Amino acid sequence: MIYDYQITTGKGETLSLSSYKGKVILIVNTATGCGFTPQYAPIEELYRKYHDKGLEVLDIPCNQFGAQAPGSDEEIHEFCTLHYNTTFPQMRKADVNGDNELPLYTFLKKEAGFKGLDPHPYKELLEGMFAKADPDWDKKSDIKWNFTKFVVDRNGNVVARFEPTADIDKVEECIVSLL
DSSP: OGGGOEEEBTTSOEEEGGGGTTSEEEEEEEOSSSTTGGGHHHHHHHHHHHGGGTEEEEEEEOOTTTTOSOSOHHHHHHHHHHHHOOOSOBBOOOBSSSTTBOHHHHHHHHHSOOOOOOSOTTHHHHHHHHHHHOTTGGGSOSOOSTTOEEEEOTTSOEEEEEOTTSOHHHHHHHHHHHO
16 A cells, blocks of 8 residues: 655655555656656646645655756755746656666556556657667656656555646546546
8 A cells, every 4th residue: 555655855865655544645757958848837737726635746856767856855956946936846866767666656557567658749759769768668657758747546445547648638637527
């Protein structure tokens, strides 16, 4: 269950996800130098719009995809607050795939595997890049790129996974249905 996991905040404090019992959680691996970085704005909008109704956002910066999250946790936080006025909690930069991945991401990927990219201007580019790196990329549950989102319901169940190419309106619909 999601509540069994802990993560580290950007300030180095341990955060038990059990503190989010009864909340809807949007978990997203982010990057500050990515074509999807502007998604910070609608994520912040969702947070402001629905936080009082029970939405929490966990922003987990990750530098595994094109080294697009360089800098320290402080520098990443400063960038996000300066450029996107983010107010949701930001966690310590972490890996989401591989030997050093956060155990939380092992769980998330097991609960909600990869189902394909949504139509998007970057879809073909991403698919070509992924296929070049790994011919079986589409058969694995790994996180494919920055801004992959997981939605967790009020009971701690992972109910949806949205790839970075998903329209944010779909993410909002899912969240609203759980609030």
